Amino acid sequence: MTNSVRQVLHRVFGYSGFLGQQEAVIEHTVAGGDSLVLMPTGGGKSLCYQIPAIVRDGVGIVVSPLIALMRDQVEGLRQTGVRAACLNSTLSYREVLDVEAAVAAGRLDLLYVAPERLLGERTLELLSRTRLALFAIDEAHCVSQWGHDFRPEYLQLSALSELFPDVPRIALTATADDPTRREIIDRLSLRDAPLFVSGFDRPNIRYQVVPKNNARAQLRRFLKGHHGHAGIVYCLSRRKVDETAAWLREEGVGALPYHAGLDGATRQRHQDRFVRTDGVVIVATIAFGMGIDKPDVRFVAHLDLPKSIEAYYQETGRAGRDGDPADAWMVYGLQEVVTLRSMVENSEAGEARKRLEVRKLDAMLGYCELATCRRRTLLAYFGETRSRDCGNCDNCLSPVAVWDATEASQKAMSCVHRTGQRFGAAYLTDVLRGRDTERVRRFGHDRLPTFGVGADLDAWQWRSVLRQLVARGLLSVEIEKYGSIRLTDASWPVLRGEAEVHMRKDGRPATAKRKRKPRAAPPPPDPATWDEALWEALRSRRTEIAQAQSVPPYVIFHDATLREMVERRPRTREGFSGLTGVGETKLRRYADDFLAVITAHQSGDNANPIETEPSRLIEDFG
Ligand code: ADP
Ligand code: ZN
Secondary structure (H helix, E strand, O other): HHHHHHHHHHHOOOOOOOOHHHHHHHHHHHHOOOOOEOOOOOOOOHHHHHHHHHHHEEEEEEEOOOOHHHHHHHHHHHHOOOOOEEEEEOOOOHHHHHHHHHHHHOOOOEEEEEHHHOOOHHHHHHHHOOOOOEEEEHHHHHOOOOOOOOOHHHHHHHHHHHOOOOOOOEEEEEEOOOOHHHHHHHHHOOOOOEEEOOOOOOEEEEEEEEOOOOOHHHHHHHHHHHOOOOOEEEEHHHHHHHHHHHHHOOOOOEEEEOOOOOOOOHHHHHHHHHHHHHEEEEOOOOOOOOOOOOEEEEEEOOOOOOOOOOHHHHHOOOOOOOOOOOOEEEOOHHHHHHHHHHHHHHOOOOHHHHHHHHHHHHHHHHHHOOOOOHHHHHHOOOOOOOOOOOEEEEHOOOOEEEEHHHHHHHHHHHHHHOOOOOHHHHHHHHHHHOOHHHHHOOHHHHHOOOOOOOOOOOOHHOOOHHHHHHOOOOOOOOOOOOOOEEOOHHHHHHHOOOOEEEEOOOOOOOHHHHHOOOOOOOOOOOOOOOOOOHHHEEEEEEHHHHOOOOHHHHHHOOOOHHHHHHHHOOOOOOHHHOOOOHHHHHHHHHHHHHHHHHHHHHHHHOHHHEEEEEHHHHHHHH
8 A cells, every 4th residue: 555655646746755744644544544634834735635535446525715725726636637626616507517427427536625515415415425535624723713714614514524434534734723723623523533743844934023114125125035036925904005015016026915805806816816927926914825825935024913923824834835945024113013912902802812812912022022043932832842043034044132121121111101101112212312302392301310311322222122112011002192102010120120121132224234135036956057047948938838728837847846957957758757746647748848948958058057067067076
């Protein structure tokens, strides 16, 4: 059996080995067992049920919440020669009949079904007289009322264990937290099923959080390193989405807005453009993302803060599914803290829920203000402890100094107190720095003992201090009173000298600017064998083929496969079949097309680095 599983991996999908827990899950499912699989995004969940569905008798039923996702998965499978179809509300009656006939005749390996459709009378009747290989419940956290993506139609899935007791069920999700996990087990009757948990690390994602100075200028600089890349920019409000997308277009970035206020057709069009063409940037509220399976998203940028670390991890996790380097970048300032705090505090939720939200937000703010490895903190949040720093987050790459800000905090708090807890950050900074403005004089604050006690720090540093105090709840901001800063219960121990405050020393915007070095796309593993012109030629051939079939380019070949073509330059079908992601079907369909590009390029290109730099190669292997 092991053998046939490996054969399928190789022959159909063109992969040379399994990732993480894939093999264990597949073996277990092929043998007819139920399971719950927790794997990070990009961990390779799909193969966990696709291979068993191919190997086992009958059709594998995949329950998936989003129709867009289904369409692309089915298309991806068909490209590899797997017999797949879907049943959902976008099909015409004629198409439904065709799919049903294929199911009844045993002509399908995999059938993707929307949850509400699965338990309809018509589908149940069809399935009851069909041989079933398994049920895969994708995005299984949607069954949990605790989680943030609850879908009522998922609740009905609890009926599966009674209706089809002999068909194995495999539930899959990337959402990690414990209550959600328990609820999935309970609702899907997976009590005796093993839990397969993979590590949650996404090592190819580089985490960065930058203190806000001028968000647009900062975003512009960040995007310079992502020219021609697909990415997502998240904002909190629809208005900000629209404005940011329009501004980015003026800046020459192919950006499209996406939020719940746009009509369905426009949203669909923008999503399609993002998935099907190279290098589109989507500016979106959190409404965008789930069910987007695009593997080559190179960055996720947050202009506003997510409400929790779970949400942040899920949103940033949409970058770099293909394993290539990707950025998770966020700007963050006092205003963001204030907006989110007030949203949580003014929400309609009950007290318990509110307390939970406040805790989650505090964890998120704590993450922003870290001076240590961000990945370690993220993973620790999901229960994974690491003994080493990651080397691929901003704090690892340019270590942040920590300073004793106890005295500065006392000065700030005392200034808040003496000015009557009625002023915002800018004014407090003026008083602290002893600026002789008309407003300061009008209020008589130039006569306060705190006037000018903070002249040793500049405005940027005071902004950083005030932000960090608010983020930690050592000061609070009242949004209804024009952002006036107030003391909290936690301020007093600091004021009385009973508690110390240590803070991160934020890099200055100007130095941040020099540090950012644009990275090339995609990162060539070895500059000696890399050939940008060939890469571009292969990409445009891929686009032509994809467009002729109206499918996303990545279902033809992933970037990783094209990159191997550049590095290995296969000349024969046999050489081509050795590339990652080339199974039998794709070999038959596409080998000639791409081999032709490689051959034409070799013969027409005398600036080939391999041919002009033999000494370099000999050195490498010598
Ligand atoms: P998930 O659903 O867990 O986010 P996917 O199933 O979409 O992940 O897989 C993520 C990426 O990894 C896809 O591009 C897929 O083709 C690739 N992949 C999955 N399994 C393997 C494997 N065994 N070898 C190489 N690549 C794989
Ligand atoms: Zn790190």
